[in-house]
Amino acid sequence: MNCKHNIYSIRLVFLLFLVSGSLTAQQLTKEEAIRLTLENNFGILIATNTIEVAKNNKGVLNSGYLPSLVASGGANYQSASSNTSFQGAINPNTGQPREDIEINDAETQRYNAGLDLNYTLFDGLGRYYNYKRLKEQYNLSELQARETIENTMLQLFSVYYEVARLSENEEILKETLQISRERVTRSGYQFEYGQNTKLNVLNAQVDVANDSINLLNTRQQLVNTKRDLNVILDNDLEKGFEVDTIVKFIPKITLDEYLEQSSENNVTLLQNQSSLKISDYDIKVSKSGYLPTIGLSGSYGWNENRNPPSAFFPGNVGDTYTLAAGVNLTWNLFDGGGTITRVKNAKIALDNQEILKRQVVKEVERDIANALGNYKNRLNVYKIQQQNVVTNQNNFExxxxxxxxxxxxxxxxxxxxxxxxxxxxNKNAAKYDAKIAELQLLQLTGQLLNIAF
Incomplete structure (x- = not known):
């Protein structure tokens, strides 16, 4: 009876485990995971905003090609009192000493308004190359954002496939647990009828306990990994879902085409080429300091003066309207060596980019070769593990x-x-390891964002 009680207790406990694991959740497809990541991922959102800044910088409003128009205006008010004496002068009409003239609170008002227009006709081609530099900076920002998206996609599927692997392992361990539970039941009956020893019953119960612990640990890992995926998707941390465990590999002929085009599509190489162009433009912008600057200027102004009467003149109001235009030329014949220094440093920066390009080309070639080797190796391991499952399945049956x-x-x-x-x-691990290796290889060939998952 004690053995039966243990068997029933084990059945009850693991029935609860199986029920809790059997609740189905909405499936999170690969396409939906990509959509949520592109819309919500924090790193991608920041990269998108960085592109917007670069887009604003390359616009005509930041190019220096538009004129500047400045409006100005002012008003002044003055109140003064004066007393004018004539120091013994005789009034010819009366023959008496001339009286002092006293003026109190005499108001003087002055108003002005004006518009000043300035436009640079030529600045040694500095703004021309700076405008082209800003456009190339925008292209570089797009490439940097693409790299961020590629890294995020790789991170997404690393976690997504880890969820898939743990989900499949959970099913394997559930089946294993069920078989072990049946073994406990069989051993219990055999013991009751004298066909087995107590040791066999205890061994079966120990195996059930070990299988249950493995299942619990795997489920906890699965829950934790789903939270990791929800962070990438910016979902609620406790949101439940199931993932697609089907994995398809790219045909070899397609992969060979991608490898042939890798030098044209690798994002690291493209960024280096963009940086080279920017460095070249920096030299040309610096050289513009050797040439003169020619500009146009124009102004329109209005002034009004309201003067109070004085001792000798009556009050008056004067309005003045002015219109002026001009051409100016400035040529900094020597600026203390600043332009020469900037040009030299810009050339050194370009030389560094050239050196970096050679290094990057070597590193990318190495990375592609390593990634291709890893991918082929993991595919072979996966094939061996598939056959190994067949062999062990036959052996187990x-x-x-x-x-x-x-x-x-x-x-x-x-x-x-x-x-x-x-x-x-091991077969599950090999399958997803091979897929991740394929994605890493696709990233290096510049095709990660061009394939259907």
Missing amino acids: RSQERFKLGQITSIEFRQAQINLILART
Whole structure:
């Protein structure tokens, strides 16, 4: 009876485990994961904003080709009191000393307004090359954003396929647990009828406990990895979902085409080429300091003066309108060597970019060769693991039949079961390792964002 009680307790506990794991959730397809990542991922959103800044910088409003128009205006007010004495002068009309003239609170008002227009006709081609530099900077920002998206996609599928691997392992461990539970039941009946020893029952119960622990640990890893994926997608951390466990590999002929075009599409090489162009423009912008600057200027102004009466003149109001235009030329014949220094430094920067290009080309070639080797190796491992599963499945089924007939011990049966578990989980790991290796190779060839997942 004590054995039956243990069996029933084990059944009840693992029935709860199986029920909790059987609740289905909405499937998160690869396409939906990509869409959510592109829309919500924090790194991609920041990269998108960086592109917008570069786009604003390359616009005509930041080019220096537009004129400047400045409006100005002002008003002044003055109040003054004065007293004018004539120091003994005689008024010819009365023959008496001339009286002092006193003026109180005499108001003087002045108003002005004007428009000043300035336009640079020629600045030694500095703004021309700077405008082209800003456009190339925008292209570089797009390439940097593309690199961010590629890295995020690789991160996404690394986590997505880890969820898939753990999900498949969970199913394997659930099946294993079910078989172990049946073994406990069978061993219990055999013990009751004297066909087995208590040791076999205890061994079966130990195996159930180990299988349950493996299942619990795998489920916890799965929950944690799903949270990692929800962070990438900017989903609620506890949002539940299932993933697609089907993996398709790119045909070899297509992959060979991608490899041939890798030098034209690799994002690191493209960024280096863009940086070279920017460095070349920096030299030309610096050289513009050797040439003169020619500009146009124009102005329109209005002034009004309201003067109070004085001792000798009556008050008056004067309005003045002015219109002026001019051409100016400035030529900095020597600026203390600043332009010469800037040109030299810009040439050194270009030389550094050339050196960096040679280094980057070598590194990319190495990375592609390593990634291709890893991919081929992991594909071969996956094929071997597939065959290994078939072999261990046959071995397990035969061992199961012989165990039921009492021809092998429980230890031998358990070993066949463990071998099958390892073969199936290793096959899952090999499958997703090969797919991740393929994605890494596609990133290096510049095709990661051009394929259908």
